[in-house]
Amino acid sequence: MNKNILLCGVGGQGIVLTSKLTASCAMQKGMQVMSAETIGMAQKGGSVFSFLRLGEGVYSPMFGKKQADIIIAFEPAEAVRMLPYLKDGGTVIVNTRPIMPVTAALKASDYNGTEMLDYLKKCTENLMTVDGDIICRKLGSPKVLNMVMLGEAIRSGVLPFTIDDAVEAMKKSVKPQFASLNEKALRHNF
Amino acid sequence: MHTEFLMGNAAIARGAAAAGLNVISGYPGTPSTEVLETTAKINNGSIYVEWSVNEKAALELGAGAAYCGARSMVTMKQVGLNVASDPLMSLAYIGVKGGMVIMVADDPGPISSQTEQDTRHFASFSKLPCFDPSSVQEAYDMIQEAFEFSEKYHTPVLFRPTTRVCHGYASIEVKDDDECVKNTPEGFVKDSSKWVIFPRLSYNAHIHIEKRNAELSDVFSEYSRNKILPAADSSCRKGIASHGISYTYVQEALSSKNAPKVLKVSTPFPFPEKLAVEFLSGLDEVLCIEELDPIIERELTYICGKYHLNTRILGKLTGNVKTAGENTCDSVADNIADFMEWEKKSSAELPAAPELPVRPPVLCAGCPHRASFYAVKQAMKGKKSVFCGDIGCYTLGNAMPLDMVDTCLCMGAGVNITQGIGKVEPDTSCFAFVGDSTFFASAITGAVNAVYNQADMTLVVLDNSTTAMTGHQPHPGTGRTMMGQVVDKVNIEAVLRGIGLKTVETVNPLELDKAVETVKRVAAEKGVKAIIFKSPCAVLIKPEKPYVIDSEKCIGCKKCINSLGCPGIIISDGKVMTDSSLCTGCGLCSQVCPVNAIGGECNE
Numbered sequence: 082m083n084k085n086i087l088l089c090g091v092g093g094q095g096i097v098l099t100s101k102l103t104a105s106c107a108m109q110k111g112m113q114v115m116s117a118e119t120i121g122m123a124q125k126g127g128s129v130f131s132f133l134r135l136g137e138g139v140y141s142p143m144f145g146k147k148q149a150d151i152i153i154a155f156e157p158a159e160a161v162r163m164l165p166y167l168k169d170g171g172t173v174i175v176n177t178r179p180i181m182p183v184t185a186a187l188k189a190s191d192y193n194g195t196e197m198l199d200y201l202k203k204c205t206e207n208l209m210t211v212d213g214d215i216i217c218r219k220l221g222s223p224k225v226l227n228m229v230m231l232g233e234a235i236r237s238g239v240l241p242f243t244i245d246d247a248v249e250a251m252k253k254s255v256k257p258q259f260a261s262l263n264e265k266a267l268r269h270n271f
Numbered sequence: 272m273h274t275e276f277l278m279g280n281a282a283i284a285r286g287a288a289a290a291g292l293n294v295i296s297g298y299p300g301t302p303s304t305e306v307l308e309t310t311a312k313i314n315n316g317s318i319y320v321e322w323s324v325n326e327k328a329a330l331e332l333g334a335g336a337a338y339c340g341a342r343s344m345v346t347m348k349q350v351g352l353n354v355a356s357d358p359l360m361s362l363a364y365i366g367v368k369g370g371m372v373i374m375v376a377d378d379p380g381p382i383s384s385q386t387e388q389d390t391r392h393f394a395s396f397s398k399l400p401c402f403d404p405s406s407v408q409e410a411y412d413m414i415q416e417a418f419e420f421s422e423k424y425h426t427p428v429l430f431r432p433t434t435r436v437c438h439g440y441a442s443i444e445v446k447d448d449d450e451c452v453k454n455t456p457e458g459f460v461k462d463s464s465k466w467v468i469f470p471r472l473s474y475n476a477h478i479h480i481e482k483r484n485a486e487l488s489d490v491f492s493e494y495s496r497n498k499i500l501p502a503a504d505s506s507c508r509k510g511i512a513s514h515g516i517s518y519t520y521v522q523e524a525l526s527s528k529n530a531p532k533v534l535k536v537s538t539p540f541p542f543p544e545k546l547a548v549e550f551l552s553g554l555d556e557v558l559c560i561e562e563l564d565p566i567i568e569r570e571l572t573y574i575c576g577k578y579h580l581n582t583r584i585l586g587k588l589t590g591n592v593k594t595a596g597e598n599t600c601d602s603v604a605d606n607i608a609d610f611m612e613w614e615k616k617s618s619a620e621l622p623a624a625p626e627l628p629v630r631p632p633v634l635c636a637g638c639p640h641r642a643s644f645y646a647v648k649q650a651m652k653g654k655k656s657v658f659c660g661d662i663g664c665y666t667l668g669n670a671m672p673l674d675m676v677d678t679c680l681c682m683g684a685g686v687n688i689t690q691g692i693g694k695v696e697p698d699t700s701c702f703a704f705v706g707d708s709t710f711f712a713s714a715i716t717g718a719v720n721a722v723y724n725q726a727d728m729t730l731v732v733l734d735n736s737t738t739a740m741t742g743h744q745p746h747p748g749t750g751r752t753m754m755g756q757v758v759d760k761v762n763i764e765a766v767l768r769g770i771g772l773k774t775v776e777t778v779n780p781l782e783l784d785k786a787v788e789t790v791k792r793v794a795a796e797k798g799v800k801a802i803i804f805k806s807p808c809a810v811l812i813k814p815e816k817p818y819v820i821d822s823e824k825c826i827g828c829k830k831c832i833n834s835l836g837c838p839g840i841i842i843s844d845g846k847v848m849t850d851s852s853l854c855t856g857c858g859l860c861s862q863v864c865p866v867n868a869i870g871g872e873c874n875e
Contacts, residue, residue, distance in 0.1 A: 091630065104276050108442055114276060115407075116440040126838050127630045140406075141519035142439035145600035158628050164621060182630045183838045187672065196625045204621055223852060 083136030084241055085144045089163045090155025091180045092129045095227035098254075099153070100131035102231060105250040106242040107135040117142035126183065128159055135241060151239040153230055155213070156180050157197035164204060172239050173205045176213035176230060209237060220266050228266035236270055244271050272444045279407045279436045280305035282443060283374060284313065286414035289446045291454030293341035293369070294319045296329035298712065299741035300348030301383040302437040303376035307346050308744075311753045320753040322744050325682070325712040326351035330358045330373065337367035337427070338466060340457035342418055346374045349388050350681065354713070356393070361468055362427055363397045364476040369456060370418035371427040373399075376437050379562040379597040385662070385681060387595060389563035390431045394540035398480050400487055401429040401540045405518045407441035413496060413537070415452075424483060431539075433562060435516040435597075484541045492545035496537035499550050503530045508555040509611060512536065512547075512567050517560050520603035531611065534567075542570045551575065551582050558610040559586030562598050585610065634667045636839030637814065637855030639806035640733050642780035644668045644675040645835060645859070646804075647702060647731065649783075650790035656700040657692050659685035661714070663706035664740045665733050672836045676704070683713025690717075690726040700794050701728040708738035708746040710763060715770070721799045722771045729794050730772075730801040732763055735808040743811060767801050774800035781806055783862040815856025816871060818849050824868035831860040831869065 086103060090096045097118055104114045118131035132143045146165045154160030154175040167173060179194030201208055211233050213226045220229070228251070235244050247267055252260050277285065284306045287295070295318060297307045311320045319336075323329035326347040333345040347355060352375045359373070375393070378384040394401030402417045404410035410432055421428045464472070491497055502510075503526075510532040513521045518535050525533070534550040534557075536543065551557065551574065559568035568586035575582050585591040592598075592606050608615045634641050644665075647658070660666055660676030661684065669676035678688050689703040705714045710732055721728055738744040745751040747761035767775045774796055778789045786804070793800050817839075825847055831840050832847065839854035840847065849860075849869075861869040 101276075104440065104442075108274070108276055112442075114440070114442045117435055117438065118440075126635075127632050140522040141516065141600055142407075142435065142441065143600060145523070145604060148600075161624050162627055164624070169619075181841050182628045183633050183836055184629050184631065186832050186838075186841050187836060192628050200622075200625055 082241055083134070083139065084151075084239070085149045085168075086133040086135070086240070087130065087149040087152045087163055087166050088133070088155075089128070089130040089152065089159040090176075091159065092127050094129070094155040095224070096129050096131055096155060099227040099231050100133055102247065102250055102254060103133055103240070105254065106240075106246045109246055109250060110242055112241070113137055113139065115139055115142040128162060130163060151234060151237065153234045155226065155230060157194040157201070158192070161197045161200055164201070167205070170206060172207040172209070172237050173201060174209045174211060174230065174233050174237060175201060176226065177210050178212070178214045207237075209233060216269055217266075220262065220269065222262060225263060225266035228263045229269060232267040232269060232271070244268060272450070273447060274442050275445050276440060276442045277407060277411070277445070278305060279410050279432060279439050281309040282407045282411040282445075283414050283430070283432065284309035285445055286411040287344050287372065287418070288313060288318065289451040290370070290415040290418040291342050291452040292318050292344055293454055293456060294333060294336035294343040295346065296321045296323045296332045296343075297346030298323055298326045298329055298351055299738050299744045300351050300376070301741055302378055302434040303346050303348045303351070303374065304741045304744070305437070306344075306374055307753070308742075322746065322753055324747060326355035327358060330355040330362070333371055333373070334358060334362050334367065334427070336456075337369040337371035339459045340369040342370045342422070342454045344372045344374055347376075348384065349375055349377045349390050350385055351375070352390060352393055354682065359393070359399075360397050363399050363480065364473050365466060365468055366425045366476070367421065367427055368425065369454070370422035372414065372417045372421060372430050373427055374414075374430045374432075377431055377433045377563060379433055382434055382597075387563055389566065390429060391539040391566045392564060394429050394431070398484060399427060399429050399540070400424070401431055401538060403431050403515050403537055403539055404436055405515050405535070405537070406436065407439055408443040409496065409537075410436055411443055411445060416496075424487070426483070433515055439516075488541040488544050491538040491541060492543040494538060494543070496535070497543045497546050498535050499546065500530065500533040500535070502532040503528055507531045508553065510534065510550060510554045510557045511560060511607065511610075512550070512557055512571060513560040514539065514567060515562060517562055517598045517603060520598055520600050521560055521607065523600050524604040524607045529611075529613070536567050539566050539570075544574060547571060547574050548578055548580075551580050554582050556583045556585060556610070558591060558606065559584065560592060560598065560603055560606060561586065631670065632667055633670060633836065633838055634664065635809050636837050636850075636853040637809035637857040638664070639735055639780050639804065639809065639857070640665045640668060641673065641835060641837060642783065642786065642806070642857070642859045643731065643733050643804040644673045645863075646780055646783060646786035647790050648673065648675055650787045650794065651700060654700055655698060656702060657689065657696075659689040659692070659701070659703045661685040661703070661705045661709050662740075663709055665704055665706055668704070670836065672833050682709055683717055686714045686717030686730060687720060689728050690721050690724065693727050697727070702731055702794075703728060704731045704733060706739075707732060707734040707736065707748050707763065708744070711747045711761065715766060718767060718770050718772070718799070726799050727797060728799055730767070730799065732801060732803045734763060734803050734805045737808050737811060739808045739810065743808070763803055772799055772801055775803065776801070777803040777805050779806050780804040781857055781859060783859065809855050809857065814854075815858075817851040817854035817856055818858065818861060818869055818871055820848055821868045821870065822846055824866055826866055826868070828865065830865060831863055834863055835860060
């Protein structure tokens with residue numbers, strides 16, 4: 082069972098770490114994993130993406146348009162930017178909180194994410210919106226957004242592993258003092 | 272053997288270690304940096320690891336180690352090889368005793384480089400064997416083979432991955448510790464007829480190199496990583512030739528039912544000619560899918576002429592593949608569909624998307640470079656000035672609203688470009704901005720040149736005590752080495768005074784008034800003088816409490832936004848605010864605000 086996963090958002094949201102964690106979950110299940118992501122200049126508040134491919138018979142770490150089973154987007158406009166990669170019938174999970182680019186502040190743009198979310202609703206059959214801000218505030222830390230998003234992605238049923246697998250993989254990768262907060266974030270909706 | 276999930280660059284480092292690596296040196300540069308960093312991380316003390324001051328120093332050090340029989344690796348990005356090309360060209364004639372791999376990462380796109388140059392050209396130019404891996408697993412395996420070839424043929428070899436291999440990740444098979452090779456260097460054996468380059472030696476070496484490369488072409492035709500994949504239908508008279516990551520895109524585009532014959536070229540130099548002739552036999556047309564330059568395409572075209580083959584070779588030169596930029600799964604699938612005359616997959620297009628916010632790379636919130644640029648801009652307001660930039664985070668000072676980088680060419684170039692402009696336009700105040708790491712890498716000679724040749728310029732060193740752009744590597748000014756030693760720092764001010772500069776002022780750019788005043792004073796002096804803006808990279812220090820904007824006092828003039836462009840200041844519901852998750856409390860905006868509406872926590 083092959084899965085193409087696309088994570089996207091803005092530099093600093095923890096996308097690369099989520100990608101690594103997803104890869105560990107799949108490897109725990111004995112799956113072959115490949116991934117590719119933006120590194121370098123794009124990190125500084127730029128758009129960040131990570132392609133993940135799970136399963137056999139995969140050659141390239143990146144995939145083409147209309148091949149993602151799921152897009153896990155940490156920011157509405159970034160979901161729209163990467164939407165051409167979504168398979169027909171694929172799932173989009175999007176954090177509804179927009180992040181203003183510096184250029185928007187300079188040009189006094191009115192970007193607030195609403196237009197992006199409307200577009201996603203129009204173009205996607207399987208859309209799950211997550212108010213990451215509110216959930217993180219309840220959990221007590223903005224730093225667990227990535228765990229919240231991964232938890233939601235697992236809840237969608239598209240990923241080939243369970244929330245328990247993710248918790249197990251997370252515990253191996255974070256410092257022990259952060260494990261319980263991260264577990265709460267992963268399980269917040271289970 | 273066991274399985275691990277590794278980045279391509281980590282796999283290269285692990286493969287080199289498994290091949291008995293003794294010495295690794297390099298200079299940071301995307302996408303090559305993580306090879307040396309990984310080696311330092313996994314080092315149990317058996318490998319000597321250093322960031323050299325630049326690529327030339329790194330390559331010469333690696334050569335010296337290999338002269339002793341050590342297995343050495345040198346890492347750099349493609350433009351770094353330009354800097355190291357002087358020793359490279361000569362070392363090809365001298366050769367080595369221990370295996371030596373020069374790992375040069377190319378950057379199709381380019382994603383974070385000045386050029387789209389193709390290191391495969393450097394291989395044929397320097398006459399050195401070149402290895403071109405197509406995946407993370409292959410990079411791990413091939414780097415070990417590269418060391419063996421190097422040692423067997425007593426020549427340094429080039430190992431040339433591209434960004435998507437360097438920065439791709441895969442779960443791969445790696446050797447257990449007891450499967451790894453250990454290499455004990457014999458030591459340097461004096462022999463001036465071998466290690467001292469002279470015209471006579473070079474003449475003889477040239478004869479030897481040409482003979483060896485002809486032999487290597489045959490050897491590489493048998494090398495298992497160069498291969499022909501048979502066509503699904505043996506009557507098909509079309510073929511595809513590819514390499515590197517593009518080869519995986521080709522595999523993605525083909526299926527076991529429709530695939531034409533495929534040639535994978537893993538050693539672009541010496542080209543596996545016999546294998547290529549075998550591939551071409553029975554084919555009417557071949558499409559070459561390459562990134563960067565059409566090297567396989569030219570080789571195949573040459574071979575067709577040499578062997579009187581009636582095969583049409585298509586690719587970049589014939590307009591069948593785009594000449595610049597990265598290939599993708601989609602672009603390659605399209606190229607192949609056109610070539611094979613397959614119907615292209617058509618599916619419903621998405622409706623036009625709303626206008627997407629642009630997110631260009633910017634200086635971080637709290638970055639001291641922003642303050643430095645702003646100080647110079649304020650000091651030189653209304654005066655005819657030119658601002659030559661250089662390579663590093665501070666190239667981003669070109670963006671609006673700072674707009675303080677008028678030129679950028681290559682490492683260390685700004686110091687000399689500014690002198691050239693000054694000679695032609697003596698009435699212009701000339702500034703060269705250079706980072707601390709770049710200063711050590713390649714700006715010192717420029718400063719000497721300026722003093723000797725009576726330039727009139729201000730050298731501005733943006734000293735944030737790290738090599739920030741590539742991920743915070745230490746350098747001679749930081750007092751830390753990759754072997755974990757704490758050493759004497761090389762002092763930039765002392766270096767400049769030693770060269771003969773009379774005025775060298777060090778100032779904290781975040782003290783805006785003082786910084787502006789210093790620039791005004793120093794810029795007014797004649798001759799070569801320097802300002803060192805010293806303040807650590809904002810990413811490396813614990814941020815201060817975020818500043819807040821008093822909405823009662825704020826008059827909404829947006830001077831803070833329009834003059835600084837800091838990502839830590841945003842507009843929300845029409846109000847100017849700081850973003851507490853980004854603001855580092857550097858305080859620059861509070862010094863710009865005309866109504867003192869921005870303050871630290873104590874002003875809340």
